[in-house]
Amino acid sequence: MTATYDTLLRDTATALSAAGIDNVRFEARLLLARAAGLSVEQLVARGADAAPAPAVAGLRELTARRIRREPMAYILGEREFWGLPFQVSPAVLVPRPDSETVIEAALSLMPERTRPWRLLDLGVGSGCLLLTLLREYPDAMGTGLDLSEAALAVARRNAQALGVAERVRLVLGDWRLPGWEEALAGPFDLVVSNPPYIEAEAIDRLMPEVARFEPREALDGGPDGLAAYRRIAASASSLIAPGGRLLVEGGEGQAPEISKIFGAAGLAVGTSWKDLAGIERVVSAQQ
Incomplete structure (x- = not known):
C-alpha cells in the first residue's frame, strides 16, 4: 500500500526523534516538502493523498542525511538570515541568528543609510x-x-541572487600569511567579521551538526579561540579609516578578552552588543 503524505510525515518525525534531533515535526515537514516538490501548505492540503514513489525515495535519502546529523541548511541548500535567503554549502558556516547582532550594531552606529560607505568582511563565507x-x-x-x-x-551566487553583485569584490586570501591585507585596498569605513573563535581542542565536543559538517577552518580559533582577533587587531591601522568602525562576533564569555586585544592595538573599544539570549556577542571598536 502506498504511504500517504501524513504517514510519511509521522514516520519521518519518529525517525528523527530516535536520532536525538529536536523540532522533529517541523524538520520532517521541510524534508517531505523538499522531496515531494511541494510547499508546506500543499502538504497539509494533501495529507491524506498517496505520495508518489519518487517522493518516497527522495524523502528516504534526505532523512538518512539528517539522521547522520547533517545540518538542515546543507540538506536544503539555504538558510534565511535577516529575512533574506542565503544559499549555503558545506564550504561555509550556516548563518545563525546570533550573527544578526552584527547587522543591528552596524545600523545603529552608522544610521546614514545613503552614505557611500566602504565595507569589509573578513571571513566572508556565505x-x-x-x-x-x-x-x-x-x-x-x-x-x-x-x-x-x-x-x-557561494558568496558570489548569493551576491547575484540578492542584486548586489556589482557593488561587491570578493578576494581570496589568508590572514595567517604576511601582507594579507595588501590585496584589500583599504582603508574601510566599517570592518565586520565572524571569525573562527572556538578553542581548537573543543571543536570535537560541539554538537554533531557543527563538529562533523561545518568547515573546521571557519571554527578553529587556535588554542584559546582568540587567534583571529589578534591578527585583525594587528592590521587594524591599515584596514580601518580614521573614525571607522570594527564590529566582530565572538563566543560566550570572550568579549572582555577581545576588548583587551583591541585596546592594546590602539583602538577605542566601544559598547559590546548582546544577542537575543543576552550573551555579549559583538564587540565594537573605532579607529
Missing part, C-alpha cells in the same frame, strides 16, 4: 554579513575576504 549590509546601505561598496575559493563561489 556573505550573510556583507551582502545584508549592502542591501541596507544601497550606495555602499563591499569587499569580502576568504581563504576558501569554494566559500567565495
Whole structure:
C-alpha cells in the first residue's frame, strides 16, 4: 500500500526523534516538502493523498542525511538570515541568528543609510554579513575576504541572487600569511567579521551538526579561540579609516578578552552588543 503524505510525515518525525534531533515535526515537514516538490501548505492540503514513489525515495535519502546529523541548511541548500535567503554549502558556516547582532550594531552606529560607505568582511563565507549590509546601505561598496575559493563561489551566487553583485569584490586570501591585507585596498569605513573563535581542542565536543559538517577552518580559533582577533587587531591601522568602525562576533564569555586585544592595538573599544539570549556577542571598536 502506498504511504500517504501524513504517514510519511509521522514516520519521518519518529525517525528523527530516535536520532536525538529536536523540532522533529517541523524538520520532517521541510524534508517531505523538499522531496515531494511541494510547499508546506500543499502538504497539509494533501495529507491524506498517496505520495508518489519518487517522493518516497527522495524523502528516504534526505532523512538518512539528517539522521547522520547533517545540518538542515546543507540538506536544503539555504538558510534565511535577516529575512533574506542565503544559499549555503558545506564550504561555509550556516548563518545563525546570533550573527544578526552584527547587522543591528552596524545600523545603529552608522544610521546614514545613503552614505557611500566602504565595507569589509573578513571571513566572508556565505556573505550573510556583507551582502545584508549592502542591501541596507544601497550606495555602499563591499569587499569580502576568504581563504576558501569554494566559500567565495557561494558568496558570489548569493551576491547575484540578492542584486548586489556589482557593488561587491570578493578576494581570496589568508590572514595567517604576511601582507594579507595588501590585496584589500583599504582603508574601510566599517570592518565586520565572524571569525573562527572556538578553542581548537573543543571543536570535537560541539554538537554533531557543527563538529562533523561545518568547515573546521571557519571554527578553529587556535588554542584559546582568540587567534583571529589578534591578527585583525594587528592590521587594524591599515584596514580601518580614521573614525571607522570594527564590529566582530565572538563566543560566550570572550568579549572582555577581545576588548583587551583591541585596546592594546590602539583602538577605542566601544559598547559590546548582546544577542537575543543576552550573551555579549559583538564587540565594537573605532579607529
